[in-house]
Amino acid sequence: MGKVIVVTSGKGGVGKTTSSAALGAALAQNGEKVVVVDFDVGLRNLDLVMGAERRVVYDLVNVIQGEAKLTQALIRDKRVETLYLLPASQTRDKDNLTPEGVEKVIAALKSAFDWVICDSPAGIERGATLAMRHADIAIVVTNPEVSSVRDSDRIIGLLDSKTLKAENGERIEKHLLLTRYDANRAERGDMLKVDDVLEILSIPLLGIIPESMDVLRASNVGAPVTLADGRSAPALAYFEATRRLKGEDLPVTIPGEKRSFLGKIFGRKAA
Amino acid sequence: MTDVLTQPRPIRLKGRSFLALALTPELPVADWLVRLDDLAARSAGFFLRRPVVLDIDGLDIDRQELRELVEQLSSRNVRVMGIEGARTSQLGPDMPPAMTDGRPAADFEAPAESETADKDAIDSVESAAPVPAPQQPVTAAPSLIVSRTVRSGQSIFFPEGDVTIVGSVGSGAEVVAGGSIHVYGALRGRAMAGSTGNAEARIFCRKLEAELIAIDGFYKTAEDMEPELRGKAGQIWLEGETIKAAILG
Numbered sequence: 001m002g003k004v005i006v007v008t009s010g011k012g013g014v015g016k017t018t019s020s021a022a023l024g025a026a027l028a029q030n031g032e033k034v035v036v037v038d039f040d041v042g043l044r045n046l047d048l049v050m051g052a053e054r055r056v057v058y059d060l061v062n063v064i065q066g067e068a069k070l071t072q073a074l075i076r077d078k079r080v081e082t083l084y085l086l087p088a089s090q091t092r093d094k095d096n097l098t099p100e101g102v103e104k105v106i107a108a109l110k111s112a113f114d115w116v117i118c119d120s121p122a123g124i125e126r127g128a129t130l131a132m133r134h135a136d137i138a139i140v141v142t143n144p145e146v147s148s149v150r151d152s153d154r155i156i157g158l159l160d161s162k163t164l165k166a167e168n169g170e171r172i173e174k175h176l177l178l179t180r181y182d183a184n185r186a187e188r189g190d191m192l193k194v195d196d197v198l199e200i201l202s203i204p205l206l207g208i209i210p211e212s213m214d215v216l217r218a219s220n221v222g223a224p225v226t227l228a229d230g231r232s233a234p235a236l237a238y239f240e241a242t243r244r245l246k247g248e249d250l251p252v253t254i255p256g257e258k259r260s261f262l263g264k265i266f267g268r269k270a271a
Numbered sequence: 272m273t274d275v276l277t278q279p280r281p282i283r284l285k286g287r288s289f290l291a292l293a294l295t296p297e298l299p300v301a302d303w304l305v306r307l308d309d310l311a312a313r314s315a316g317f318f319l320r321r322p323v324v325l326d327i328d329g330l331d332i333d334r335q336e337l338r339e340l341v342e343q344l345s346s347r348n349v350r351v352m353g354i355e356g357a358r359t360s361q362l363g364p365d366m367p368p369a370m371t372d373g374r375p376a377a378d379f380e381a382p383a384e385s386e387t388a389d390k391d392a393i394d395s396v397e398s399a400a401p402v403p404a405p406q407q408p409v410t411a412a413p414s415l416i417v418s419r420t421v422r423s424g425q426s427i428f429f430p431e432g433d434v435t436i437v438g439s440v441g442s443g444a445e446v447v448a449g450g451s452i453h454v455y456g457a458l459r460g461r462a463m464a465g466s467t468g469n470a471e472a473r474i475f476c477r478k479l480e481a482e483l484i485a486i487d488g489f490y491k492t493a494e495d496m497e498p499e500l501r502g503k504a505g506q507i508w509l510e511g512e513t514i515k516a517a518i519l520g
């Protein structure tokens with residue numbers, strides 16, 4: 001039985017789709033069977049980031065409405081054979097998602113894959129609540145700035161009330177993924193400090209992904225950043241996050257910390 | 272715009288408790304109305320100045336029948352101000368509003384035979400009501416303890432007494448209490464204490480970063496709070512009509 005992860009945030013544009021693809025690819029590269037599911041019906045992006053936009057025939061809504069079988073809609077990645085994508089529809093909208101339909105699809109995916117990663121849309125309405133409904137683990141993607149932090153706080157509240165796990169009285173495992181972290185801006189005080197974000201949100205930190213041009217380059221070539229350039233700073237951070245997700249107790253390093261000889265003399269420059 | 276916002280006397284939003292007379296109609300409605308007429312006949316103005324709530328919990332009538340019942344009652348000078356225990360399908364916009372969270376209070380005594388003046392009837396009933404009160408045992412004021420952080424968008428509403436939060440109150444969250452509010456963490460959202468009309472209520476927190484605080488309807492937004500207090504452990508109380516705040520110990 002696979003584990004269902006929801007990658008959510010509340011705020012739009014913080015890195016949910018990028019992170020879903022990157023984490024999915026990282027897990028699959030270790031040989032695990034992974035499917036990434038795009039829940040952003042009508043505004044789909046996961047297919048672009050995965051480089052599969054020219055191969056989409058059927059999508060999640062087709063499967064829910066019985067117009068296609070799940071196996072017909074799943075798109076296998078050309079680079080990593082254990083990585084699959086279930087795209088969203090672009091012509092319909094979130095009203096076409098039904099709770100029963102989503103339940104059936106997730107149940108089928110859980111039995112066939114080790115990891116089911118649900119890329120949630122932004123917001124707190126139907127698309128987001130259905131994406132989180134069947135999750136065992138939630139990754140809350142947050143940028144270190146005030147609007148994103150407040151929206152993440154809201155989403156964490158919803159994770160504790162609108163998921164099946166919460167309704168059954170269990171606690172859903174929540175992790176914070178801090179994305180688009182810019183060490184220089186943090187030092188200048190233009191960005192919230194990691195400690196401030198952790199104090200407000202109070203959930204364990206999965207990782208800090210630095211702001212980087214590599215992410216943009218990767219999505220432009222249609223590859224998750226962990227496949228496009230596995231040695232780039234964000235990719236390395238995603239690989240570490242994957243290890244922590246699987247239970248490894250890896251300490252989180254704040255990107256941009258100068259570990260040079262001079263840095264050691266003049267003291268650590270931490271955000 | 273700023274002129275409007277800096278009015279010295281902001282509008283007070285108060286809560287108030289009233290004791291209402293609850294009538295519980297029974298089927299068939301026509302027979303029940305006969306019994307009500309009998310009661311009213313014994314005292315001409317029994318219902319005249321009394322706010323009446325209709326308790327129809329479990330009563331099998333539809334919206335039209337309920338509307339007719341309310342009309343029948345108002346033709347008998349019984350003015351229904353709310354309906355308790357109704358399903359949404361039974362109510363409509365032209366009918367008295369739904370009432371919830373009613374609590375039992377001392378029963379009203381029915382007027383005895385041969386009452387003459389309206390005033391006598393009302394007085395005797397009102398004096399009957401407080402009599403059982405001194406015999407009630409002393410009970411502690413209820414309080415609510417929330418042992419987790421209150422997240423943005425969540426709302427804690429507890430008009431019965433104090434609220435204690437073991438955790439923080441997130442930005443965009445709100446806590447409304449009839450009594451005092453104690454936050455063992457950072458208060459970043461809204462806290463409204465003394466909501467049912469208690470000017471003695473206070474707000475305590477370990478880190479004051481509130482967006483809005485209110486006591487007994489008087490409120491202050493973050494903009495009007497003293498900047499020295501921000502981020503510190505604070506206590507907020509009401510003096511007359513002014514909100515006062517100070518750093519805690």
